[in-house]
Amino acid sequence: MTALIDILGSAGLWAAVLRIATPLILGTLGALLSERSGVLNLGIEGIMTFGAMIGWLAVYNGAGLWTGLLVAALSGAIFGLLHAALTVTLGLSQHVSGLGVTLFASSFAYYAFRLMVPVAGTPPTIVPFQPLDIPFLSSLPFFGQAFFTQTAPTYMAILLAVLLAYLIARTPVGLAIRMTGENPHAAEAQGINPMTIRYGAVVAGSALMGVGGAFLTLSAFNSFFPTMVQGRGWICIALVVFASWRPERALFGALLFALFDGFQLRLQTVLSGVVPYQIFLMIPYLLSIAALAVMARRARVPQALMQPYRRGER
Amino acid sequence: MNDAALEILGVSKRFGDNLANDDISLSLAKGEIVALLGENGAGKTTLMSILFGHYVPDTGSVTAMGKELPPGKPRAAIRAGIGMVHQHFSLAPNLTVLENVMTGTESLCSPVSNVAAGRKKLLGISERFGLKVDPAARVGDLSVGEQQRVEILKALYNDARILVLDEPTAVLTNIEAEKLFSTFKEMARLGLSLIFISHKLDEVMATADRIVVLRGGKLVAERKASETSKAELAELMVGRKVTRPVRDPSTPGQVGIEAAGVTVRVGGVDRLKSIDFRVLTGEVLGIIGVSGNGQATLAQLLSGTVGRTAGDLFLFGQHVGDLTVADAVATGIGRIPEDRNREGAIGEMAIWENAILERLARFSRRGLVDRKAAIAFAGRILSAFDVRGGSPTSRTRLLSGGNMQKLILGRNLIEHPRILLAAQPARGLDEGAVAAVHERILDARRAGTAVLLISEDLDEVMMLADRIQAIVGGRLSPPVRAQDADARKLGLMMAGEWEGREVTDAV
Numbered sequence: 001m002t003a004l005i006d007i008l009g010s011a012g013l014w015a016a017v018l019r020i021a022t023p024l025i026l027g028t029l030g031a032l033l034s035e036r037s038g039v040l041n042l043g044i045e046g047i048m049t050f051g052a053m054i055g056w057l058a059v060y061n062g063a064g065l066w067t068g069l070l071v072a073a074l075s076g077a078i079f080g081l082l083h084a085a086l087t088v089t090l091g092l093s094q095h096v097s098g099l100g101v102t103l104f105a106s107s108f109a110y111y112a113f114r115l116m117v118p119v120a121g122t123p124p125t126i127v128p129f130q131p132l133d134i135p136f137l138s139s140l141p142f143f144g145q146a147f148f149t150q151t152a153p154t155y156m157a158i159l160l161a162v163l164l165a166y167l168i169a170r171t172p173v174g175l176a177i178r179m180t181g182e183n184p185h186a187a188e189a190q191g192i193n194p195m196t197i198r199y200g201a202v203v204a205g206s207a208l209m210g211v212g213g214a215f216l217t218l219s220a221f222n223s224f225f226p227t228m229v230q231g232r233g234w235i236c237i238a239l240v241v242f243a244s245w246r247p248e249r250a251l252f253g254a255l256l257f258a259l260f261d262g263f264q265l266r267l268q269t270v271l272s273g274v275v276p277y278q279i280f281l282m283i284p285y286l287l288s289i290a291a292l293a294v295m296a297r298r299a300r301v302p303q304a305l306m307q308p309y310r311r312g313e314r
Numbered sequence: 315m316n317d318a319a320l321e322i323l324g325v326s327k328r329f330g331d332n333l334a335n336d337d338i339s340l341s342l343a344k345g346e347i348v349a350l351l352g353e354n355g356a357g358k359t360t361l362m363s364i365l366f367g368h369y370v371p372d373t374g375s376v377t378a379m380g381k382e383l384p385p386g387k388p389r390a391a392i393r394a395g396i397g398m399v400h401q402h403f404s405l406a407p408n409l410t411v412l413e414n415v416m417t418g419t420e421s422l423c424s425p426v427s428n429v430a431a432g433r434k435k436l437l438g439i440s441e442r443f444g445l446k447v448d449p450a451a452r453v454g455d456l457s458v459g460e461q462q463r464v465e466i467l468k469a470l471y472n473d474a475r476i477l478v479l480d481e482p483t484a485v486l487t488n489i490e491a492e493k494l495f496s497t498f499k500e501m502a503r504l505g506l507s508l509i510f511i512s513h514k515l516d517e518v519m520a521t522a523d524r525i526v527v528l529r530g531g532k533l534v535a536e537r538k539a540s541e542t543s544k545a546e547l548a549e550l551m552v553g554r555k556v557t558r559p560v561r562d563p564s565t566p567g568q569v570g571i572e573a574a575g576v577t578v579r580v581g582g583v584d585r586l587k588s589i590d591f592r593v594l595t596g597e598v599l600g601i602i603g604v605s606g607n608g609q610a611t612l613a614q615l616l617s618g619t620v621g622r623t624a625g626d627l628f629l630f631g632q633h634v635g636d637l638t639v640a641d642a643v644a645t646g647i648g649r650i651p652e653d654r655n656r657e658g659a660i661g662e663m664a665i666w667e668n669a670i671l672e673r674l675a676r677f678s679r680r681g682l683v684d685r686k687a688a689i690a691f692a693g694r695i696l697s698a699f700d701v702r703g704g705s706p707t708s709r710t711r712l713l714s715g716g717n718m719q720k721l722i723l724g725r726n727l728i729e730h731p732r733i734l735l736a737a738q739p740a741r742g743l744d745e746g747a748v749a750a751v752h753e754r755i756l757d758a759r760r761a762g763t764a765v766l767l768i769s770e771d772l773d774e775v776m777m778l779a780d781r782i783q784a785i786v787g788g789r790l791s792p793p794v795r796a797q798d799a800d801a802r803k804l805g806l807m808m809a810g811e812w813e814g815r816e817v818t819d820a821v
Contacts, residue, residue, distance in 0.1 A: 172420035175409075179417040183405030189366075189404040190418030190468070191389035282378050300408050311368075 014146035021258035022165035026212030030205035037201035042098025045233030046105030048213030048289030076142035076210020091308030181302035260284035327376030349522035353744035397469025407454030433502035532750025570764025576625030585611035600779025608788040648726030652737040661711030666692035699724030
């Protein structure tokens with residue numbers, strides 16, 4: 001019991017939580033934006049993998065870290081365009097198209113990596129983002145170490161969650177996105193082009209997913225290996241439901257999941273030898289399923305989610 | 315005409331082989347109410363969709379307020395002052411009234427939405443036209459009538475000067491419809507022009523200044539409301555004289571179905587409260603009431619999809635517990651469900667599949683479906699019940715509403731059921747189809763079937779039923795004989811005005 005309290009009381013845990021949460025926040029926001037317009041994007045897992053690879057590759061070849069993030073965003077946008085063309089223009093099944101994008105983007109990422117980087121025993125590394133030293137705040141006892149030793153993309157992700165919450169709830173374009181996700185025919189009748197809105201939301205959302213992936217190679221870690229996204233994309237899809245399609249709750253959900261994850265990592269070291277450590281790897285997922293079951297029952301799904309829109313058809 | 319608010323000139327539109335609109339021209343003056351009358355499939359909705367820019371016409375033009383509209387541009391139509399109120403509401407149930415109304419009214423690049431101004435404008439309009447609404451309410455929580463109000467407000471919020479309404483009363487109760495029409499007249503008085511689509515003669519005669527009749531894609535007649543009659547309009551609309559069937563006297567036999575003190579609780583709510591009724595063979599018992607008062611549960615109870623909480627159910631004098639669907643089929647209870655698209659037929663499946671689904675066992679041979687027999691059976695239904703627009707192997711979805719209803723009727727009646735449960739059998743059908751459906755129900759009655767008719771259409775119930783009971787809040791009134799009933803009395807019954815006083819002529 002004291003071991004548990006020790007874990008929760010360590011500043012290191014909380015610092016880890018923010019770090020673990022960052023790619024989840026970005027990925028969840030991306031998936032959420034897209035789903036709010038009515039398009040499920042299961043391409044997320046592959047787009048994150050590709051973003052992680054291409055962002056790292058750009059930096060490895062001499063680009064700046066921010067340029068690396070931008071390249072990852074662009075690659076995400078391109079995969080988003082592909083998904084939008086298949087699901088919005090052609091009206092194909094969003095599940096199938098999304099899974100196809102994931103398989104394609106992941107395989108393409110491995111291939112490109114193999115092509116560009118020689119095989120080596122230890123993967124090559126880059127110099128990742130460094131923690132920002134915020135005057136005064138970073139030197140606070142406990143809080144400084146727990147919350148203000150993050151890299152810039154982490155703060156950016158949190159800021160993006162706030163911005164997206166504002167965009168969706170308070171701006172005309174946010175209303176247009178919500179209306180398109182609820183009833184594209186109604187949006188059309190009010191002079192909004194649902195196709196344009198969906199394209200925009202899917203492309204922008206996919207760009208966020210790409211950045212989320214790149215965070216793994218450019219900040220959390222310093223090299224790329226093919227399995228590194230490890231189902232984070234699927235967690236993001238679940239987090240969107242957990243968040244009832246609301247960005248502010250998505251932020252909370254991502255942090256909660258990261259807390260479970262950071263906690264089990266430390267539990268592994270405390271209880272090593274007692275039980276196989278793999279059991280702890282299960283914990284965050286089990287807890288997520290439980291949390292999802294509680295939260296998602298009250299969720300309000302966008303009514304037109306996964307329904308292709310065709311003009312002039314009811 | 316220079317003061318024309320709207321002018322449609324020579325509009326034609328073809329879908330495949332079907333000429334939906336054939337060289338139609340019509341005009342609408344400021345402050346005028348025009349009714350567009352026609353049967354289903356006459357081309358009314360196509361014409362309105364062209365007007366609003368949803369469809370591009372093959373030929374012809376639309377001019378609003380003196381300016382020709384570019385074809386296929388809803389946004390241009392909105393800007394020219396045309397507001398469309400769709401039959402199936404274009405609303406998002408998860409959003410608030412204000413959000414639904416404001417969508418698309420502000421520049422998408424604007425960093426902030428001026429909700430306060432929108433709210434003020436909406437309340438101003440709602441005040442001016444007497445369309446009361448709560449801007450913050452979630453649309454999904456509103457009644458159907460209120461949702462329609464939101465649709466109209468949405469058009470007015472876009473500064474519509476010309477309102478186009480597609481079957482505005484299709485989903486409203488009589489009282490709501492009357493209120494709506496007085497709102498229309500008020501709008502016309504304030505200088506708006508209205509076009510509404512309808513196939514109901516009463517409301518057209520009562521509300522419109524001018525009536526335009528479409529048939530088979532052509533404009534067949536134009537009449538001033540003051541210079542025509544319902545009979546003339548019906549004939550123009552159908553293209554021949556329509557005679558509604560007459561109920562001749564019959565001698566009822568034994569008790570087919572009887573409920574004694576039946577209560578049904580669904581989800582913690584008593585949907586039916588200790589109801590009593592009996593239907594004799596060879597008679598029609600009409601259950602009249604405003605939709606949503608327990609009719610759905612009553613129909614489910616007799617179809618075997620919901621169980622009793624208390625009370626007894628008898629079929630031909632035999633005490634039965636809870637019916638299952640299989641029991642209902644075995645007993646010979648024919649069922650015409652209220653929502654034919656959702657419960658009556660499976661649109662994506664072939665007509666023959668829909669015809670035999672509930673008798674699958676009989677059409678099986680060695681574990682396989684006997685397609686040949688099934689298709690022959692479906693063919694018999696199609697010819698005996700005059701179902702047009704499909705063969706046994708075509709998809710059911712392709713049938714029009716009236717023909718789909720005839721198919722459902724045929725599927726039930728072809729084997730002479732002992733009991734027929736008909737829920738809103740003529741809802742949404744046009745004149746010709748209504749007459750056909752009524753004819754079939756009376757045929758079944760003549761053949762000795764016990765018919766339970768659930769309907770909210772007073773005329774229908776008074777015409778078909780021998781005895782009538784009203785359903786209000788899950789309770790059933792004592793029955794009255796049809797010959798003792800009139801619209802006023804039934805209206806009172808539907809409002810629950812029977813409790814606490816003796817219904818002297820109870821049967």
